[in-house]
Amino acid sequence: MKELERDLGLASVLAISVGAMIGSGIFILPALALKIAGPAVIVAYLLAGLLVVPAALSKSEMATAMPEAGGTYIYIERGMGPLLGTIAGVGTWFSLSFKGALALVGGVPYLLLVFDLPLKPVALGLATVLILVNLLGAKQTGRLQVAIVAVMLAALGWFAAGSAPGVQSGNYANFFADGLGGLLAATGLVFVSYAGVTKVASVAEEVEDPGRNIPLGILGSLAFTTLLYVAVVAVMVGITDPGAVAGSLTPVAVAAEATLGQVGVVVVIVAAVLALISTANAGVLSSSRYPFAMSRDRLAPPSLSAVSDRFGTPAASITLTGAVMLVLIAFVPILEIAKLASAFQIMVFALINVAVVAFREGNADYDPEFTSPLYPWMQVFGAVTGVLLLTQMGTIALAGAGLITLGSVVWYLGYVRPRVSREGVARDAIRRRVGQNAIADVQSDALEGAHDVLVAVTKDIGPDRERSLFEIAADIASQHDGRIIGVRFEEIPDQAPLTDEVTVQSEADRSFERRTAEYAEQLGVTIDSEEIVSHDTKHAIVNVAEEHGVDAILTEHEPLRLRSRLIGDPVDWVVRHAPCDVHLVDNLGYDSPEHVVLAGDGTPYESRAVTVAETLAAANDGSLSLWYPATTGRTDRHEATIADLERELTDALSVSVRSRAVRPDGGRVSSGDTPDVVVRSGTDHRLRHALLDDRPPTPQGSATTVTVYPEVARRAPLARRLLERFVF
Structure with missing residues (x-):
């Protein structure tokens, strides 16, 4: 099987990771989060960044142990088995495709501030260009990403530094007016801003020195982006009148106009377009590796794992991903679907933490170059908080994630299970623990x-079978210093009086007593025998x-x-x-x-x-x-x-x-x-x-x-x- 070339250095890794995050998270979502939590949106971004840390550490560890294309899918499939691997692979592929399409559609409103252009045709054109760039090779993609991120960060830095002197402390009044509920709801919404932090793991097979560059790329980009988000959002809130930005399609441009004038607006427009193109580019690059990796493991058709002889890229997988993105841009309300997919992304982050525990506790060949600190408490924290964040995403988002999961299960049952018989290390780890408990x-x-044993004789079974019952009871009781109670039960009709029956002992009853006495003597045990007459034997x-x-x-x-x-x-x-x-x-x-x-x-x-x-x-x-x-x-x-x-x-x-x-x-x-x-x-x-x-x-x-x-x-x-x- 043809392998992918390792030609992505640390700069490209950082650029892919940062570029995958700084997009809708800074240019679109702050306006929505402000309506939910008010000024506390600043804390929401910081809290969301901290809650991503467990998944970032877990994914860094697994990426150095398994530097293969596919990232999240690979880790969950190896750790949790093909079923959850299929759910993670299909769901994350759709999630990243949705977010890439959202970034393109979300970037066009910034262009409309300068040019009178139709939204969807421009978004479709940009998507087509990015698909072609990805088909040409990861090196070209990485270089483009570095250039885009450099210009975008310079523009954002200029906006923050230039606007900071205009911050008004009064805009932070009633900071927690919407309470803890509003803060958590906003955290759940902006959490998706950090989903791209681990995207680089999906191209781990193409990263130089993965044991060093992957952890540095993931953790470094997370720390940098968290600080950048908090700084930019804090400035944005501080320089605009309360409510001026909330709900705007171009919140950063509105904020820049308040302090930097038209020049600031132009700079922000350039940064926004580049950032959202960067997000979409990283989305195409990383999401296309999911069907590629699933195909190599027979969870998807084999044609998706074909690598182009000319460009060294998974052409069929990129083409399929690009086609899905184009269809989404053209026909689907991307913002709503992206929110649904983001809920699934949170669930996948929780599974990533569980997968690390599965690998460490299982008996698989698992030797990462980087190991997560504070194991397993870090992973438990990440899994629990992921579930809590899901509860903040709303019923529609949870239902959408459920539909993606159901579709993945159907695909697994119809296509995967007849072809794949392997299992994840988590199942074996649980199997061992359950067996040891038993x-x-x-x-x-x-x-x-x-x-002590009660031998219950409920019918005439003959002397040989009756003796067998007492022999079994004797072996059980004598080995444990117990005794035997032998009882012959006779059931009579409900209308028959019990008193008359009990006082008249039949010859059969006396025979039972004699037989049990013989058993006791022959077996060397004590047997107390009696006869019970009742209307209900049980x-x-x-x-x-x-x-x-x-x-x-x-x-x-x-x-x-x-x-x-x-x-x-x-x-x-x-x-x-x-x-x-x-x-x-x-x-x-x-x-x-x-x-x-x-x-x-x-x-x-x-x-x-x-x-x-x-x-x-x-x-x-x-x-x-x-x-x-x-x-x-x-x-x-x-x-x-x-x-x-x-x-x-x-x-x-x-x-x-x-x-x-x-x-x-x-x-x-x-x-x-x-x-x-x-x-x-x-x-x-x-x-x-x-x-x-x-x-x-x-x-x-x-x-x-x-x-x-x-x-x-x-x-x-x-x-x-x-x-x-x-x-x-």
Whole structure:
């Protein structure tokens, strides 16, 4: 693949960054912000500049680690994955295109002060020239940017210095008259003035010595521009009568006329036109690199990553970006759309801060030459304040950002996902943290003491299956110094009186007592047995469990039917209301199992299921196998994380452990791998309805299966379970 040439020095980097900021932020937005916050607009510019610092530091760090074309898209895609990368790439591309078009349209009113020209044709002509300049090469673009910025800064400096003596302190009266709300609203509006500070990262692949020039360019231009904004706006407010500038299409010209006369107006017109052309030029240069970078990562059609043999520029990407800009200028109310896109830009800045955390906490190959200070508090501050600023942008702006996000998601689902299977380091970092938390839960459960078990016999299941239930209960209870309560439950019709039934003990009941006594003697445990007659067995089971204070209910499991999925069944009710764990047994016999399998669904094994599986294996001097679905499409990073987590879990257990993947349909396994007992965690009923999923897949065979449902109070919150499903 053909690479871009590194021919942008520090001067060009500073010029691109400064030129991308000093445009609408000084020549258009002050008039709008003054209507919102009054003289406090000066503080709004300073506060906005400070709030950009975290994103500037974060982007400087990532740009030195990944000096590639694409900037924001590259960092978020690598850190957060293709979905958020697509949203960031598409959204930022549109945002920069909108702002470039806005700069051109916003510059024309200054020209109209001198020439009688039609607005849109002039803007379209200027856009066409800038597109052609960008097609010729980044070096020519950088040189043009340096010249434009030099003239523009000289004009602004002359305006500020020449107008400063005319400042009237009375114009700053009632400085905070609009209160904190007005200040924050103005800060949210003028925040977009600094959005260009990190644009240079999108052309990082073309920057000489990126480890030095990118941080210096980004941070130096931010500091310089913040001071310039504050100084110019302070002068503008101080030399004009209150309300004279607010709402004007040419606020700087109005201010210059008040102190410098017509000469000042001409100088300001020149500076404004150059500044806004500079912003548009930087917009074409940087925004065109987003589809270029996305194309190289297969998130966009391959034709957009083609580099011109003659000029060394991404011609197709620049042409597409230019076409979008021309359409916007010709047919769309740019000012409103630019405000909507700016809201998305704030959201992207928040994601940039999160992406740095993802890279540092993940296991990706990440070695930046520049590192952000005060990590991670700087990034947390940037992400939180970004969200707060979004709330100040208004409903329309938020809705517009939502539409851009929705369109990006549709593009991802329709084009990207069938072609791309990689994931971001953030997902793996979260996966590792979630897995380690689950292992910590296992270790915590292993430290608990006595474990009393209620064996609930709800129907005539025959002596062999009944004995199997008590053998399982004995292995669980004896390993934890617990006891067994065996209860035979009989349900009678509602119209039948309970008193007569309770006083007459049948031969079957006496047989149950004799059998439990035999089990106790043979298994070497104490079993307290009784018989309960009730009108509602499920309530009776829960009541007995509460009365005896047991730690688990053990009973046979009936397969769920369609009715059970839709409206629930008695087993579901017991699981949801039991004051303890519930172990449901698919009973095919139990005889000193030597091979116990812990079957998972690909998410971390639930701690109570792990404890039960380990207990059964330890009680019979057997081994424990960890089985999970064999799925396709996992990345190498995903597989490595699962392997690491399994090793950590193995180290935490007291029995011999091995693991293997099985087919998700529960296919048959070789005879040597056939388990004696399978233990699995019961599916959260909330997830069952949300995801239409009943239970973890397990291999077919003749093994008894124990499904473990933890007590409701012990279960992971729904948000955690959904997070586990997402990251695993």
